Amino acid sequence: MKNVFIIGVGLIGGSFALDVKSIFKEAKIFGIDINDNHIAEAKTLGIIDEKADLEDLPKADFVILAIPVDKTLQLLPSVLDKVKDSAIVMDAGSTKFDICKLVENHPKRRNFLAAHPIAGTEFSGPKAAFAGLYKNKTNIICEVEKTAFKLQEQALQLFQQMGMRIRYMNPEAHDKHIAYVSHLSHISSFMLGKTVIDKERNERDIFDMAGSGFESTVRLAKSSPAMWTPIFKQNKNNVLETLEEYIQNLNEFKTFIENDDFESVYQVMSNTNRIKEILKGIN
């Protein structure tokens, strides 16, 4: 693992670079980004050693694409075209079906590892990157059998050294489940933020009355629209299904309140308290 290329030097790519550097002292980190300010920032912050461009990819041993999922679809085939036979190319996107489909017949499919490290914060850009982001996080790998065994091994060893748990899934299952436990959370949070902002034109009132509960539920509404729009586009059908069910549940709860059926209001909340045990599992 000598020449490591980070395509997209933001939170995900930048944090990955910092971990790689602390594991492989001799690694040289190259940064590729359409935003020159991000490249400059990443250099200043010690995230990358050198700016590079796509024409430099033939010397890469490891490439991570950490860019919005629509950009990954555009870029991945040509990245695979350029790398040498022993290179590993991984993505880190929150959708897996389209990307796996896109390269299923690519002559360098064996160099690609379709991955989704479940890690991040609501912030973005190189300044948001930090070492240790991936520690104790789950990395979901799809269609692992399509990646060359030797390259799998190398990548898995790196993930283990970074402290990640590995889980294998097919792309369809990944996209379906992640719609529930991640994509829907982002929509509920964005729409909560919108509802409150639309109503509370006087921000002082929000500021004074909002507590940690509000903060927790709208935190994800700070997320990057450039990252999330293509995720919702690529995972359209699953996202629509989760949204449909979420809206149904909200309407049912609203009807309970309208009908003064507070017994049902109590019951549905009580049943949902089981989330405590599930969340304990996450920590």
Place this chain on the structure above:
Amino acid sequence: MKNVFIIGVGLIGGSFALDVKSIFKEAKIFGIDINDNHIAEAKTLGIIDEKADLEDLPKADFVILAIPVDKTLQLLPSVLDKVKDSAIVMDAGSTKFDICKLVENHPKRRNFLAAHPIAGTEFSGPKAAFAGLYKNKTNIICEVEKTAFKLQEQALQLFQQMGMRIRYMNPEAHDKHIAYVSHLSHISSFMLGKTVIDKERNERDIFDMAGSGFESTVRLAKSSPAMWTPIFKQNKNNVLETLEEYIQNLNEFKTFIENDDFESVYQVMSNTNRIKEILKGIN
């Protein structure tokens, strides 16, 4: 401030007691609770000095009702009946209109301070209580002019020593705004939890794929149904209004996705990103 009575020795009452004790070393804390286990726990944890009952209230200098808001409606008039003329009785409920209305003509109205300290966690019971919960939090006081001036002064001094910011509002405005920045967050979180639990019968999948984003948005779904059901009941009209608008926004977002209008999906998220600045104000 010698004899302090905590009615409801859970998170809110218990944390209040711990702060009072650290400020008034000579204060004696009496606990009243329908749950004997909680009284025992509160004693063991050093939250209260002694179990008491409602008949002991004539010796109280300060009483806080920290119980579900329906129970406060039942109990407050008789608490006021029992206390001496120099006693302060405050509540801590998340709804203010019904309680203020209930006692507006009570002969001891001047002993009552209608308060809502915006503080708490998703946990409940004496074990959830901790010193410092109220530090840097906002305490909303309604109809302060109806409380005897001398008692206002004493209470405000205590709140300041606990590190709370004070804000005055009328009960109607309180209930309307708090529906947006607190009550709606709880419903969005409970329904998110329900949607995911209904779908993901296999909890391992949730456990493995859920990240900090999901955890943050469903955190409030751990909250106590016994506390929240009467809040939604008392604030029915405001809660229904916020829910209506929230569901409308979700439906609009869903329609954008259905129609492949990802330009609008991007725009609405981008506009909502302004929540960053608002949340900065909270911290």
